[in-house]
Amino acid sequence: MKTFKDFNINFNALSESNTFSSGDLITGQISFELSKATKISSIKMCLTGKVNVHWSSGTGKRKRTHHARIDFFNLKSMILQEGVVEGRTTLPPGRHVYSFTCQIPQGDFPTSFRGPYGQIVYDLTVGIDRPWRMSKDFVTQLNFVHHVDSNRPELMAPLSGSNSMNVCSLSCTSGLITMAGSLEKKGFTRGETVRIICDISNASSRTLTPKAKLKQKQQYCTLRGVQRKLIVKNLDSVTGLPISAHTSETHTEMMITIPADSSLTISNCSLLQVEYEIELSLCLRASSDLTVLFPIVLCDIPLHPHNLGNNVVTRGSHSYPFTFQIPQLNLPSTFKGSHGKIKYSLEANLSRSMRTDSKAKTHFIVINKSHSDxxxxxxxxxxxxxxxxxxxxxxxxxxxxxxxxxxxxxxxxxxxxxxxxxxxxxxxxxxxxxxxxxxxxxxxxxxxxxxxxxxxxxxxxxxxxxxxxxxxxxxxxxxxxxxxxxxxxxxxxxxxxxxxxxxxxxxxxxxxxxxxxxxxxxxxxxxxxxxxxxxxxxxxxxxxxxxxxxxxxxxxxxx
Structure with a gap:
């Protein structure tokens, strides 16, 4: 007969989603039933947070294993010590309940995640020590969420992008295809619907089909990023109406819903990252697709604009930090020749009501490092x-x-x-x-x-x-x-x-x-x-x- 039966670790919920975040105070009870009188040395509790990744590459004699681990924290406390309860260390048969309190440390810890090659886990372990016996451990996992700062202006800023290509037919008569797309914002929540606006000009002789995909990228890295493993998943897609040849200025909109069970964006972990992007493409026969990518952020809290379009800036000098990610594409390096150039620029736009926009532009150098051939x-x-x-x-x-x-x-x-x-x-x-x-x-x-x-x-x-x-x-x-x-x-x-x-x-x-x-x-x-x-x-x-x-x-x- 088992000595310990019906062991439970119960938390007092802090939210409807039963999630925890940095700095939260966790309170709850552990309960178990003893089938007989049992001598107990101590009952300990351990709160840990860690990330670990593990995968293999190659085959046969060239097979290599890559793994890494980082511990965020490891906190230990005592629930019951020897001789503390009623002056004795032997617990009678029956049900026993003990309350506990612990606090998650303050820190920039990533959201809980489980993938095929790694995981981010937060465990609460209760260990019962008995004389001359191995410790009996009971583990439960916390659903930890890293709250994204909803005051970040770039999350509410609209996204836009464009791309073009020439299509050559059998008679070598080129036709220019251009596509410009936009999203209303960058930050979204699970279950939210993304509205994709697309303007297309088709000067070619082929029929085009607009398509939008929601992609998730999971990247697993070893320490210092020496080895990497990438997984790309298509979570959802939607196809628009075909666009006939020699059609100009076609406006179309597509809606794609983010699955409610999607993982949140993880960008604050050096070993494991989870990113999302909307891929807007034009599909045509016998040619590569024309594509525009929009990186988006999946948050746990709905975003609300704060006085959007009505900000008042005082007189004086102002500076605003920003982040901008170059798309993960095989882009050519910056180049300047006698008859052409490849350049990359970043433009800032200051909009004021009833006034002409003020713009500033700077160029930056891109170096292509795709040398895997x-x-x-x-x-x-x-x-x-x-x-x-x-x-x-x-x-x-x-x-x-x-x-x-x-x-x-x-x-x-x-x-x-x-x-x-x-x-x-x-x-x-x-x-x-x-x-x-x-x-x-x-x-x-x-x-x-x-x-x-x-x-x-x-x-x-x-x-x-x-x-x-x-x-x-x-x-x-x-x-x-x-x-x-x-x-x-x-x-x-x-x-x-x-x-x-x-x-x-x-x-x-x-x-x-x-x-x-x-x-x-x-x-x-x-x-x-x-x-x-x-x-x-x-x-x-x-x-x-x-x-x-x-x-x-x-x-x-x-x-």
């Missing part, structure tokens, strides 16, 4: 042969290789070449690093090429073979490669060639991807750098459609 670490090699006919005779042969494809700004490219000169003349190895910027618009293409550096090696005499090594340093000021933009591309080539008099030069070209040096010491190329979401922009025309790189005539002046 394993091809960046792949070595490259090439072979070229040349038979000489005029003013000389014989053949020359060159085999060259470089260690990889991706290099950081300022990093040296080690070129190893074996040159076999069976001709009657001296040959000299030369090296040229050049850039090629391409600009695309209305099915046309503008190309800008420029030599960045040129180096010359030692001459190799006739009837001789020699292995040569050269370090070609990429200039630190070189713009990082841009390969993920549909109207601008920044590419680089390293040309290794032999200078042969009175003949065209045999050459080998290696494509080089220039990576931003700011990430050189923070990660390994192709290992730790990855991106959260696939790019939504359509790729530029294929390399085979154009003569991508000029011949050596353009650099050396030879005919």
């Amino acid at each position: 394993p091809m960046l670490m792949s070595p490259q090699q090439g072979i070229t042969d040349k038979k000489l006919k005029f003013f000389s005779s014989g053949t020359v042969r060159m085999e060259a290789n470089i260690e990889k494809t991706g290099y950081f700004q300022g990093e040296g490219v080690k070129v190893v070449a074996y040159i076999l000169n069976k001709s009657s003349r001296d040959v000299r190895p030369k090296y040229c690093l050049y850039k090629k910027y391409s600009y695309f618009a209305s099915s046309k293409r503008k190309v800008e090429t420029k030599k960045l550096l040129k180096e010359v090696g030692e001459s190799i005499p006739p009837s001789a073979g020699q292995s040569v090594t050269r370090i070609i340093t990429i200039p630190p000021t070189t713009c990082a490669s841009i390969l993920n933009c549909n109207i601008i591309k920044a590419e680089y080539r390293l040309k290794v060639y032999l200078d042969v008099k009175y003949a065209s030069d045999p050459e080998i070209k290696f494509p080089v991807v220039v990576l931003p040096a700011v990430f050189e010491h923070n990660s390994n190329v192709g290992v730790n750098m990855n991106f959260m979401q696939e790019p939504t922009a359509s790729p530029p025309p294929s390399y085979e459609d154009y003569v991508m790189y000029p011949s050596s005539t353009g650099f050396d002046g030879k005919s």
Whole structure:
């Protein structure tokens, strides 16, 4: 027969939802029934809060386990001590009830959460110690909620965004599609309905279908964020009415309801974050979707505007803090060329009734760190042969290789070449690093090429073979490669060639991807750098459609 029966831990509810928050005083009773007289040493209580994450990656011998844990607090107290109750430590059979009081510490603790790879839990453990017996523990969990400050103005501020793309048909006639969307605010509660306003202009020959999705992102991290695990869930979606081809200024609205059982936003935990976003997209056949993302915050308390639009600001200098999150997209790096640029700006708008708005704008630099392609670490090699006919005779042969494809700004490219000169003349190895910027618009293409550096090696005499090594340093000021933009591309080539008099030069070209040096010491190329979401922009025309790189005539002046 069990000694302890019907053990219960009961709380005095502080709210209808039976939740607790930072600083709350918890009161309640523990109750249990003893089947026989039992000697008790003590009854202890422990209040803990913690987060832990745990997942595996790889398979077989390469399987790795990642885990981390942080304890928020661990408070202990005594409910019953030996010899305190009526001067004896033996409790008679029957039902026993003891009251308790404890307080959750003040602190910025995250909301309770359970996911497939981690959890945030707050436990109240009651332990009963008996002489010569193992402690008997009873655990119950608290539903902890982190209250979001409803006075934060950005939660009530409307959200807006826009995007556009050109669609090319079989006849290569482009049609511009533009979409502008907005939400009434950023902060919502569970069960609330989100109103999505969308204005669409369709100059293409295709039918478009607007669609809105509510997405939840769960991100699990190890300490210092070295390893990460991301889960994206589609919680709900709604589809609008199709938009016919060659239609301008179509206004549509869609409503999407946040599930009542959704977890709250968690942004104040270093190991586990829960975020939400509304994805507004235009779906069209045979092309990538046009997308606009709106990050939203799920709060536990309904938000109410405080004198919205009627704020009175006194004379003098004022400053207001703000936060703004760059969307988790594969965005191209900031760029400025002769015929185009990629720039990012942040604009503040001060609205006054019956007055013209005052605006301030600043630009900021975005550096793309999506370098997860394993091809960046792949070595490259090439072979070229040349038979000489005029003013000389014989053949020359060159085999060259470089260690990889991706290099950081300022990093040296080690070129190893074996040159076999069976001709009657001296040959000299030369090296040229050049850039090629391409600009695309209305099915046309503008190309800008420029030599960045040129180096010359030692001459190799006739009837001789020699292995040569050269370090070609990429200039630190070189713009990082841009390969993920549909109207601008920044590419680089390293040309290794032999200078042969009175003949065209045999050459080998290696494509080089220039990576931003700011990430050189923070990660390994192709290992730790990855991106959260696939790019939504359509790729530029294929390399085979154009003569991508000029011949050596353009650099050396030879005919």
